[in-house]
Amino acid sequence: MPLFLQIADSFSGLVAHTGTLAKTILAILAVLSVVSWTIMVEKFRFFRRARSESNRFLARFGEARSLDEVRDGGRSLPESPEAALVRSLPEGREADVLRDPAFLDRFLESSAGRIVSDWESYLVFLATTATVSPFLGLLGTVWGIMSSFLSMGARGSADLYVVGPGIAEALITTIFGLAAAIPAVIGYNYILRVIRRREDELAMFAARLRSRILEG
Secondary structure, eight states: OOOHHHHHHHHHHHHHTSSSHHHHHHHHHHHHHHHHHHHHHHHHHHHHHHHHHHHHHHHHHOOSSSHHHHHHHTTTTTHHHHHHHTTSSSOOGGGGGGGGGHHHHHHHHHHHHHHHHTTTTHHHHHHHHHHHHHHHHHHHHHHHHHHHHHHHHHHHHHHHHHHHHHHHHOOOOOOOHHHHHHHHHHHHHHHHHHHHHHHHHHHHHHHHHHHHHHHO
């Protein structure tokens, strides 16, 4: 049997023979990991689509001759934050309030803030996973080692053959904890960096939009 299959078989065997607490911790860590990966993949896909649509919208924005043309150019680009900012502007008679620079500044800042808040949704789950997972793994490890020593005392033997399997089972929770935490930390930091960069770009676009509205 190939080495990796032997390792996988031994690993699955150790998981199958863990205690109730360890199995519970492993199940929690598995859920945290699956949800974290789902969030990260969806965020990556969203920002990739948003970038593509933003590039298309900004090209239309530069060619548009009126605010209505700008707004029409963004209707078919739902993922572009710049288009979303334009779509949030009042239309018709209500648009007269945009001539007030103070009101316009507050409106654009508030609308951009809501867009950024949507980007940050579920990031708290990644942060929680990154923080909690190692401690859950450590809890399972400490509990397993303690059980191994209790078993060693009951059998009256300190032979590695007696305590080795129990300690190996205990360390599985640490492995799962790190496996859940490390991707969550990397994903959280990367996504947060993307959000901050896109937030700056949105602020620059808001300034351009402000100038066009007041000059138009």
